[in-house]
Amino acid sequence: MLQSARTPGLNLYTYSELEDVEGFIGNFKVKIRRKARYVTNDCNGCGACFEVCPAFGYNEFNEGMDPRKAIYVSFAQAVPSLAQIDMDRCIRCELCTNACELEAIDFNQEDEIIELEVGSIIVATGWDEYIPETGYLGYNIYPNVITELQLERILAPNGPTIGHLVRPSDGKRPKRILFIQCVGSRDLNKNTYCSAGVCCMIAIKNTKLIKQHYPDTEIDVAYMDIRAAGKDYEEYFTASRKEGIRYIRTNISKLKDDPLTGNIKVIMQNTLRESLGLKEMEYDLVVLSASMMPAQGIGKIEKMLKLETSQDGFFKEFHSRLNPIDTKIPGIALAGVAQGPKSIAESIAHGRAAASSLARLMSKDKYRILLIRATVDKEKCAKCGLCELNCPYMAITINDDGAEVNEILCRGCGSCLANCPSEAITLRYYREPQYEKQIDAILEEI
Amino acid sequence: MAGTIRAQYPATIRPIRINCTGRVTPSLIMRTIGKGADGVMIAG
Numbered sequence A: 001m002l003q004s005a006r007t008p009g010l011n012l013y014t015y016s017e018l019e020d021v022e023g024f025i026g027n028f029k030v031k032i033r034r035k036a037r038y039v040t041n042d043c044n045g046c047g048a049c050f051e052v053c054p055a056f057g058y059n060e061f062n063e064g065m066d067p068r069k070a071i072y073v074s075f076a077q078a079v080p081s082l083a084q085i086d087m088d089r090c091i092r093c094e095l096c097t098n099a100c101e102l103e104a105i106d107f108n109q110e111d112e113i114i115e116l117e118v119g120s121i122i123v124a125t126g127w128d129e130y131i132p133e134t135g136y137l138g139y140n141i142y143p144n145v146i147t148e149l150q151l152e153r154i155l156a157p158n159g160p161t162i163g164h165l166v167r168p169s170d171g172k173r174p175k176r177i178l179f180i181q182c183v184g185s186r187d188l189n190k191n192t193y194c195s196a197g198v199c200c201m202i203a204i205k206n207t208k209l210i211k212q213h214y215p216d217t218e219i220d221v222a223y224m225d226i227r228a229a230g231k232d233y234e235e236y237f238t239a240s241r242k243e244g245i246r247y248i249r250t251n252i253s254k255l256k257d258d259p260l261t262g263n264i265k266v267i268m269q270n271t272l273r274e275s276l277g278l279k280e281m282e283y284d285l286v287v288l289s290a291s292m293m294p295a296q297g298i299g300k301i302e303k304m305l306k307l308e309t310s311q312d313g314f315f316k317e318f319h320s321r322l323n324p325i326d327t328k329i330p331g332i333a334l335a336g337v338a339q340g341p342k343s344i345a346e347s348i349a350h351g352r353a354a355a356s357s358l359a360r361l362m363s364k365d366k367y368r369i370l371l372i373r374a375t376v377d378k379e380k381c382a383k384c385g386l387c388e389l390n391c392p393y394m395a396i397t398i399n400d401d402g403a404e405v406n407e408i409l410c411r412g413c414g415s416c417l418a419n420c421p422s423e424a425i426t427l428r429y430y431r432e433p434q435y436e437k438q439i440d441a442i443l444e445e446i
Numbered sequence B: 001m002a003g004t005i006r007a008q009y010p011a012t013i014r015p016i017r018i019n020c021t022g023r024v025t026p027s028l029i030m031r032t033i034g035k036g037a038d039g040v041m042i043a044g
Helices: A002-006 A048-052 A095-099 A148-155 A198-213 A233-242 A298-305 A344-362 A386-390 A415-419 A432-444 B026-034
Strands: A016-022 A028-034 A056-058 A067-069 A112-118 A121-123 A127-129 A145-147 A176-183 A218-223 A246-249 A255-257 A264-268 A279-283 A285-290 A292-294 A332-334 A374-376 A396-399 A402-405 A425-427
Touching: A016 A298, A048 A067, A048 A095, A121 A298, A121 A344, A145 A148, A148 A198, A148 A285, A176 A198, A176 A279, A198 A218, A198 A233, A198 A285, A264 A285, A332 A344, A374 A402, A386 A396, A386 A415, A415 A425, A432 B026
Parallel strands: A121 A332, A145 A285, A176 A218, A176 A285, A218 A246
Antiparallel strands: A016 A028, A028 A112, A056 A067, A127 A292, A255 A264, A264 A279, A374 A425, A396 A402
């Protein structure tokens, strides 16, 4: 991130949102809303304002597990390292204004909308963790049931506990931990897809990490299938088993907590050893390996860019096997989990593929199109607008003198001319007489 | 699919390439049947 921020010609617009996109490959006009931070670019992230700020909020970076001030830097490695004010929490005491030596705090700052002209767009919206419904597997009702990302923050050296593994109910170190896999994924009532083995690998990584730090911890992983498909992944899984982590193939439907100790009781059956029967186990901490979900707010971007999403909610690619990088709109490519669940290595490969796919188009001055495009006979056009409505590529607009086809956006599918009641639209090379001649020629043989 | 499973079809079937099934107009189908074809299959 820091390196990209320092690269000349590369502009980062952080804390910003896409407002509107118009145009086509080579000529996209993009509006970006730069949200007000209430801190100017003079800020150097020194943190003097955090110390004096009396108002608190939840630290989103640590999954809300520790507090932050109303004026804060979103996380320690944020680029650029600028403070921002959470106006929902701020009490406008303006103590920060006095504390700031650089006079960088500006309470009158407003959202700024900038317009850019770009040639191509890469959609890299990432993902959000699936949040289990309250009560599902005890989530949100038992304090010692947490999600994988929460555990990730607890184990992180810059997390809420500075890397000490403690459980939420009493702050003690958990000695018996259960990981539950496939929470919210591979479930016909929730997300039907598998998060591409990412949750399996994160769970394996965290079991190994905990075992390394605290060898006396007993760790069980309740799984459906361990999906360790990838280079060195299966070996990593085997290594974690050798370290004494127990993998139990089971399906857990219910957890119960012990109100006195805060421990979680789980009844499970190892489906690979059915002779052992049902067993009740007790754990200090339960970690739910929740699935990957499309990033929140993806629908807004979908509408603005006129893209589609697949059934699973991720952006739809040009072709799921032959071209998972480009979209149906030339000049817009997908990178990473925006297209579907991916590991870090796959996301990097996908991102680089997206960059080179667009660079190939952008390095030339011209964009070649096939001539198989819809053409409008404006004298016949009744401006009814059916073609505009039916165009899957939004290539048609109705003007005062009739329908206008954008030949770059048009892909020559022909659904406009099949829908045109006044037969004003034709497709070059695929006109009605050409089809009629073909049909006649074929049927002459009979 | 038909190719990979080596499916056979009668030699009297004549394919016509169309850019999109949405392109097919009723008049094309009527013309085909009117000229003596037994049926029209629209496969997309």
